[in-house]
Amino acid sequence: MSEPATVIHMDDGKAPVAAPAAASSYATAPAHATSTTSSAAPRMTRNGLPFLLRSGADGFRRCLAVIDFLLRVAAFGPTLAAAISTGTADERLSVFTQFFQFHARFDDFPAFTFFMVGNAIAAGYLVLSLPFSVVGILRPKATGVRLFLLVCDVVMMLLLTAAGAAAAAIVYVAHWGNRRANWVPICMQFHGFCQRTSGAVVATFLAVLVFIVLILMAACAIRRRLH
Numbered sequence: 478m479s480e481p482a483t484v485i486h487m488d489d490g491k492a493p494v495a496a497p498a499a500a501s502s503y504a505t506a507p508a509h510a511t512s513t514t515s516s517a518a519p520r521m522t523r524n525g526l527p528f529l530l531r532s533g534a535d536g537f538r539r540c541l542a543v544i545d546f547l548l549r550v551a552a553f554g555p556t557l558a559a560a561i562s563t564g565t566a567d568e569r570l571s572v573f574t575q576f577f578q579f580h581a582r583f584d585d586f587p588a589f590t591f592f593m594v595g596n597a598i599a600a601g602y603l604v605l606s607l608p609f610s611v612v613g614i615l616r617p618k619a620t621g622v623r624l625f626l627l628v629c630d631v632v633m634m635l636l637l638t639a640a641g642a643a644a645a646a647i648v649y650v651a652h653w654g655n656r657r658a659n660w661v662p663i664c665m666q667f668h669g670f671c672q673r674t675s676g677a678v679v680a681t682f683l684a685v686l687v688f689i690v691l692i693l694m695a696a697c698a699i700r701r702r703l704h
Contacts, residue, residue: 538698542613545626545694549610552687553603555680556637560596562677563589563644568670581663581670588643589674595640596681599633620699627695634688641681648675 566583583589606629612622651671654662664671 536617538617539614541694541698542610542617545613545691546607546610548687548691549603549606552684552691553600555684555687556596556600556603559677559680559684560593560600562673562680563593563596566670566673566677568667581667583674586647588647592640592644592677592681595636596677596684599637599684602629602633623695623699627692627699630688630691630695634685634692637681637685637688641678641685644674644681645678648678 563583566581566589568581583593606626609622609626612619613626616622648671650660650662651667651674652662652664654660
């Protein structure tokens, strides 16, 4: 048997042909890994967004609709409390004997009657508007529903502002009186009556602020829909 031939490679000073290809593959590997990492980062950021904001403009309008619903529920409490507090404002003050009494009741002042009715109407409207607000959550592109609520919110805000301003004027006179008209303050004697009516006025103006926020949010959502 003949022994296998021995092959001796001579180094002629030239680099192997396969070496550049291997080097280039190693050079391109980190770049590929970097591109994979960079493409995965936006995907993770996009998936990490809240559910309401994943769909762009629709998600923004849906988020506003959720806040709208919560604000309506929050505004229902002050308006109902103001109506009940004013309607139950009744205090009697006995002087000398039980047969000689001073009486302070909300319906003695037409402004307080208007104030109580306005708050009751606003409270009922807030309850009736909740289904329409839910429609805005389920259908963010429903511009007609938002426009309807916007018009009604403006009307309710004006009603509460007028009622609150009228009641605030009576409360101011009850607390401080008017020297030029010789009107004496009555809150020194009728403490419970003044506390109820004053708290009702504050609650009404809080509801007015909520309505202002609702109007601005609805206008913003409708503007984004039209554009």
